Amino acid sequence: MTDIRLRRSVLYMPGSNPRALEKAKTLPADALILDLEDAVSMEEKDLAREQVCAAVKSGGYGHRELIIRVNAPQTPWGEKDLRKAIEAKPDAILMPKVSSPAVLESIADHLEALDAPESIAIWAMIETPAAILNIKDIAKARRDRRTRLTCFVLGTNDLAKDTWAQLVKGRVPMLPWMMFTLAAARAEGLTILDGVWNDIGDPEGCREECRQARDLGFDGKTLIHPNQIEPANTSFAPTEEEVRRARLVIEAFEKEENAKRAAIKVEGRMYERQHLGMATRAVVWSEAIAARDAESRG
Structure with a gap:
């Protein structure tokens, strides 16, 4: 992370x-x-x-x-x-x-x-x-x-x-x-x-x-x-739905058949490469919050 x-x-x-x-x-x-x-x-x-x-x-x-x-x-x-x-x-x-x-x-x-x-x-x-x-x-x-x-x-x-x-x-x-x-x-x-x-x-x-x-x-x-x-x-935290969708976008762009594609469709919605960065940020943000919460509980 x-x-x-x-x-x-x-x-x-x-x-x-x-x-x-x-x-x-x-x-x-x-x-x-x-x-x-x-x-x-x-x-x-x-x-x-x-x-x-x-x-x-x-x-x-x-x-x-x-x-x-x-x-x-x-x-x-x-x-x-x-x-x-x-x-x-x-x-x-x-x-x-x-x-x-x-x-x-x-x-x-x-x-x-x-x-x-x-x-x-x-x-x-x-x-x-x-x-x-x-x-x-x-x-x-x-x-x-x-x-x-x-x-x-x-x-x-x-x-x-x-x-x-x-x-x-x-x-x-x-x-x-x-x-x-x-x-x-x-x-x-x-x-x-x-x-x-x-x-x-x-x-x-x-x-x-x-x-x-x-x-x-x-x-x-x-x-x-x-x-x-x-x-x-x-x-100021991504919602569960935002994180779920972000992970799907990341997984889709990581597939071999999408390696060179500039845009893909996920769950009926089009995503360009720039959306990959936004999705990655949402996931990283959610993981940082989860780590903070775990630290506070521990």
């Missing part, structure tokens, strides 16, 4: 809440964003930084990918956040307000100056109108290995605030920006995560939005409450 990193459910946890940081060790999220920015008041910034970095250093989070979201470098806390986060050695550092490639170039300079371990990746929040307008160039920053860019995270709340777009059901005002950002991410081989669902009392609404994001092509969704994990995990 191809080694892939599942990021179906990526849960924000407030760094100022020690009980939340401890509880996160038991939650079935694929990844955790330990937050020093929006979820933390100005009075608790220093406390959150110490608690988050200590939690990452102490471990105990199992398979869960650990990401520290720092404050922007130009804020009073940004420089120290970045330095302490590097010392803690999370899987990634999430940078807010990445509105141009220059931001990533500056962070790369900081990483080099602080001798950051190569294992630490950089994730970028895409949450400003300027970021949408510059998204192709921001994505291209991945070509410079110094930036360590691996993932885009949509900040839909900030986009709504800055553009006056309404966060309505179906997200029609957001769809052009979402797809433009997704296309830029895919062009450069980046993971891309959808923004949050704000109504924690409506997990079914979250499920519907997760399914929309999955249909649009996103890898997963950022979350703000544990009751959103299950909707995300199930929505």
